Amino acid sequence: MGPGNTHPDADRLAVPAWQRGRRSHAVRHHLDPEDDRAALRAEPARDARRCGEQPVERVRREAIRGGEVAAGVGDAHARENARVRILLVSQLYPGPADPDLGVFVRDLESALADRGHVVERAVLDRRSGGLARYGTLARVTFERARSFRPDVVYAHFLVPTGLIAALATRAPLVVTAHGRDVRNVGALHGVAAATRLVARRASAVIAVSEYLRRELETKVPETRGKTHVIPSGVDLDRFGVTPAPDGAARFLCIGSLTPRKNVLRLAAAFERLGDGRLTFVGDGPLRPDLEGRRGIDVVGPVAHEDMPRHLHAAHVVCGAALIEPFGQALLEAMACGRSVVATRIGGPPEFVPPEAGVLVDPVDEDALARGLRVAASFPRPNKAARAAAERYDVKRQAERVEELLVAAARGRRA
Known part of the structure; x- marks a missing residue:
C-alpha cells in the first residue's frame, strides 16, 4: 500500500x-x-x-x-x-x-x-x-x-x-x-x-x-x-498596536463562560475594585450568572476578524482559567500592546514576562483583584507586551x- x-x-x-x-x-x-x-x-x-x-x-x-x-x-x-x-x-x-x-x-x-x-x-x-x-x-x-x-x-x-x-x-x-x-x-x-x-x-x-x-x-x-x-x-499584522482608550480601566476576558475558565471568580475580583468595566467575549452556561452585574458586560461570541477591535478597546486582558495549556487570547492581547492578567497554572508563565502582565493563583480571589489593579497601572499601550508576543509570529x-x-x-x- x-x-x-x-x-x-x-x-x-x-x-x-x-x-x-x-x-x-x-x-x-x-x-x-x-x-x-x-x-x-x-x-x-x-x-x-x-x-x-x-x-x-x-x-x-x-x-x-x-x-x-x-x-x-x-x-x-x-x-x-x-x-x-x-x-x-x-x-x-x-x-x-x-x-x-x-x-x-x-x-x-x-x-x-x-x-x-x-x-x-x-x-x-x-x-x-x-x-x-x-x-x-x-x-x-x-x-x-x-x-x-x-x-x-x-x-x-x-x-x-x-x-x-x-x-x-x-x-x-x-x-x-x-x-x-x-x-x-x-x-x-x-x-x-x-x-x-x-x-x-x-x-x-x-x-x-x-x-x-x-x-x-x-x-x-x-x-x-x-x-x-x-x-x-499569532498574526502580528492582524493584531497590531493602537493607542489605548482614555478613562477608567477597561478589562476584557475572552473565552467560554464555563467553570474551568473561572469567570465567576474573575467577576467577583473585578467587583472589589469598585471602578472600571469588565467585558466578557464568549458564551457558555455561566452567562446568566454574569449578565446584569454592575460594571460587567457580556457581548457573546464574535468572529475572530472582529477580535482586534475588542482588544484595542481594552486596557487589560484577563485569562484566569483554573488551568490553561497555552493561552491564545492572552498572546493576541499582548501583540496588541495590552497588558494581561494570567493564570500561573499551565502555559502562560512561559510567554508572559513580568513587564507584560501579572501571573496569579486562579483560585485566590484576593490575588486576582490585586493582579487586576497592578496590570491596570502598566503602560498603555504596553510595548514590552508587544515585544514578548513578537517571538510567536505565526x-x-x-x-x-x-x-x-x-x-x-x-x-x-x-
Whole structure:
C-alpha cells in the first residue's frame, strides 16, 4: 500500500457500527438551503468532478492550494520544501455558527499554504452535534485520504482526531496536542489506549507548551523522544498596536463562560475594585450568572476578524482559567500592546514576562483583584507586551511545523 492507502483496520475501528450511515449535525457548508438539498440528492460520481456532495450538515471540503511561495515568506528553505501535500484534520475550525472555533488552526493552515504547500482539509466547524459529528469527520477524512493521497497528515488533537487520521491512511502522521486531549487520558475510558496508539503511529507529536509536554510525556510514555514544543502563533499584522482608550480601566476576558475558565471568580475580583468595566467575549452556561452585574458586560461570541477591535478597546486582558495549556487570547492581547492578567497554572508563565502582565493563583480571589489593579497601572499601550508576543509570529511557528511535516513526509526523523 502507498501513503494514501487506508489503514487495514480502518473500516473496523474508525466508525462505530451505531454511527455508520448517520449524518452529523455538526457542520454546515456555505451554501443556501436549496443548494444543500440539491447537493444531498447528488450522485456520488459528482464528487470526482469537485462539485455536489455537500450535505446540509457536513465537514467542510474546501482545499487551499498554495501554488507559488508567497512573497515575504518565499525563502530558500520554503522553496526547497514546496508542494508537500498535507491533509489537515481537525475537530476545531472556524465556521459560520462558531466563528471563534479553532482560529489558530486556520491561521497555521494559511501560513503553510503561503509557504507553497498544498493543503486539503477535513474539519468540524461547529460545536454542536454531539458524538455523531466525529463519525462524519471520520467518513470525510477517509474520503479525502483516498482522493487526495497526502504526503503527510497533520492532525489537531490526539483523540479522536489523531486516531481518525491514524486509521484513515498510512501516510506519515504529525499530531498537535492542545490540552483537553491530554487531560482526557486516564479520565475517560479508553482514551489512554487510543492515545498510545496515536503516539506510536505518529512520526512527531507537537505540544503547545512545555507544561503540556511534561504532562503528555508523563501520561503517555510513547511520546517521549518525539514530542516538540511549538506554541500556537499569532498574526502580528492582524493584531497590531493602537493607542489605548482614555478613562477608567477597561478589562476584557475572552473565552467560554464555563467553570474551568473561572469567570465567576474573575467577576467577583473585578467587583472589589469598585471602578472600571469588565467585558466578557464568549458564551457558555455561566452567562446568566454574569449578565446584569454592575460594571460587567457580556457581548457573546464574535468572529475572530472582529477580535482586534475588542482588544484595542481594552486596557487589560484577563485569562484566569483554573488551568490553561497555552493561552491564545492572552498572546493576541499582548501583540496588541495590552497588558494581561494570567493564570500561573499551565502555559502562560512561559510567554508572559513580568513587564507584560501579572501571573496569579486562579483560585485566590484576593490575588486576582490585586493582579487586576497592578496590570491596570502598566503602560498603555504596553510595548514590552508587544515585544514578548513578537517571538510567536505565526509565520515563524509555521516554519517550525513545516520542518516536522516535511521530515515526516520524506521519512526522516525530526
